[in-house]
Amino acid sequence: MTSIRALFLGWGDMLRPQIFGLVLRGIGLTIGLFILLQIGLFWSIRTLAPGSLTLPFWGEITLGPALSWGSLALFPIIGFFLMAPVAAAFSGLYAERVADRVEAIHYPAMQGGDVDVWDGLLESLPLMGAVLLVGLVTLIATPFLGPFAPLLFYGANGWLLGREFFQMAARRHLDEASATAIRQRHGPTVTVLGIMIAFALTIPVANIAVPVLAAASFTHLYHLLSG
Template identity: 30%
Template sequence: MIRALLLAIGQLSDPGSRRVVWIGVLSAAAAFALLATGVWWALFHTALTGYEWVDYVIDLLGGLAVLVLAWLLFPATVGTVSSFFLDEVVEAVERRHYPQLPPPRQTGVVEELGTALRFLVVVLLVNIAALPLYFLLPGLNLLIFYTVNGYLLGREYFEMVAVRRLGRKEAAYLRRSRPLKPFSAGVAIAFLSTIPFVNLLVPVIASAFMVHVYHSMVGHSLAGQPTAGPSLAGRSRP
């Protein structure tokens, strides 16, 4: 598992991987810049109460709220934008470390869009539902955070990678039959997501990391090493 993570971090040297990182960061920055400009214009050009000092306080608090919201949601926005390009990262990892494999099955634009939106919705909804637990159970909130997000991130990243070579049902079955590796990888991804600035690299690192996790589960070895034996789960579909 540690070796897989180190290989994933090393994947950042690939120009395609760095491209995905920059697309996510710059797109998220542009989106929040437009949002902040729009909110600033609305606040400072609208007299909400007619009392100058009250309007000033509202404008100030509104501006601070936008900054805090941008800080909290920026990594999630980067991940959402990057998710549309993570297939490029997966392909680059397989070309570099698993060149012996046949081409993966083709996925359509609708399926890729559905995967990205499903990832965003699931993560947001479960984290919103878990918010009361974070505050009501001090001391256990970190355990809850890493357990919930480790499961979610492990599931979504694993199935994103596995579905390229299996059907969605087969990918889900493989994950459920051997849940420890995807979950452990998900916890590691969740931990990296809490580190400022590192979290901007998480979509690329997590995708590359999960490629190695998936191939280790189906018996595919790295290039230059003996294979672990044939596996029906690893064969691509036409």
């Protein structure tokens, strides 16, 4: 399957000396974005939420101690829901550099042009909001959806992340309309790779390198699909 091939090609690139430096910088950016989102989330909850909160499968949590900076109690939940929006932000801030290096190694005769970083950032901000909304809806709907909640979480995030990362890769070579057309033509393939990336983003520790993997894999996917 093309999606799996693109993922393995992206994984192989992570270990290349020409890209490993980008991987380390990308991991640093991912951690920084995660901390910023976490601070924003903590501030929002402290400001808007009541004194305690009841979470599915977790029970009642008193927000004061839970959100103190010395507590790690909520880190598994926070990482599970925040890494997808972190990847969304990453796509607008840094994925361009990864795509440029991947194309220089594998597709030197077909290197694309750089997309304006501000355009990429402005496009990724609504995506971050959408991914955060998916996480919130999934959290609220879990008692009602039961075992189907992960299908909503991974399916919706896979579609959103696949759309953004593939569009970024395609825009290096095509105008907006043409990039959208090729993405829609290969929608299932793009979404399958997006779902695999969304799943990888929920694996603790390993997920800090996944945004770089996503950028490399979707660059390969664009070239595989465009021939």
